[in-house]
Amino acid sequence: xxxxxxxxxxxxxxxxxxxxxxxxxxxxxxxxxxxxxxxxxxxxxxxxxxxxxxxxxxxxxxxxxxxxxxxxxxxxxxxxxxxxxxxxxxxxxxxxxxxxxxxxxxxxxxxx
Numbered sequence: 034x035x036x037x038x039x040x041x042x043x044x045x046x047x048x049x050x051x052x053x054x055x056x057x058x059x060x061x062x063x064x065x066x067x068x069x070x071x072x073x074x075x076x077x078x079x080x081x082x083x084x085x086x087x088x089x090x091x092x093x094x095x096x097x098x099x100x101x102x103x104x105x106x107x108x109x110x111x112x113x114x115x116x117x118x119x120x121x122x123x124x125x126x127x128x129x130x131x132x133x134x135x136x137x138x139x140x141x142x143x144x145x
Contacts, residue, residue, distance in 0.1 A: 065079065065081050065085055065086060065087045065088065066087070066088050066089075066090060067079055067087060067088070067089045067090070067140065068089075068090050068092050069089055069090065069091050069092060069094070069096040069098070069109050069130065069138075070091075070092035070093050070094065071092075071093070071094075072094075072130075072133045072136045072137070072138050073137070073138055074089070074128075074130075074138065074139070074140035076140075077139070077140050077141070078140065078141050078142075078143060079140070079141075079142055079143070080142075080143040080144075080145060081120060081142065081143070081144055081145070082144070082145055083120065083121065083122065083123050083144055083145065084119065084120070084121060085119070085120060085144075086117050086118065086119040086120070087117065087118055087120065087142055088115055088116070088117040089107075089109060089115065089116050089117070090109075090114060090115050091109035091110065091111075091113075091114040091115070095108065095109070095110050095132065096108070096109045096130040096132060096133065096138065097109065097129075097130050097131040097132060098116055098118075098128055098130070099128055099129055099130065099131050100126055100127070100128045101126075101127040101128060101129070102126075105118050105128075106131070120142060120144045122144065123144050123145060124143075124144055125141055125142070125143050125144075126141060126142045126143075126144065127139065127140070127141045128140055128141065128142070
């Protein structure tokens with residue numbers, strides 16, 4: 034089992050290190066991001082903790098992030114490609130793009 038066992042342990046160690054590095058990279062990337070592109074928000078539903086912030090990022094086109102209750106209504110454009118909002122209350126917050134709502138460009142933020 035000498036050479037084969039050492040190779041198996043080495044592959045296992047490399048896999049573990051790669052998995053941990055990927056997990057740290059995702060966590061530090063600020064996972065509360067939503068992309069606006071192709072008449073959709075991705076992800077369509079995002080779940081966060083109370084007090085967290087969500088950042089919407091324009092990938093292409095011109096869109097809005099408009100909360101259904103009207104309390105937040107911001108344009109995503111070349112000059113303003115990112116918009117952020119901190120959620121201080123628990124609940125489900127539905128939003129849409131005013132320009133493309135009829136095309137189904139909608140999303141929701143679930144705050145736990």
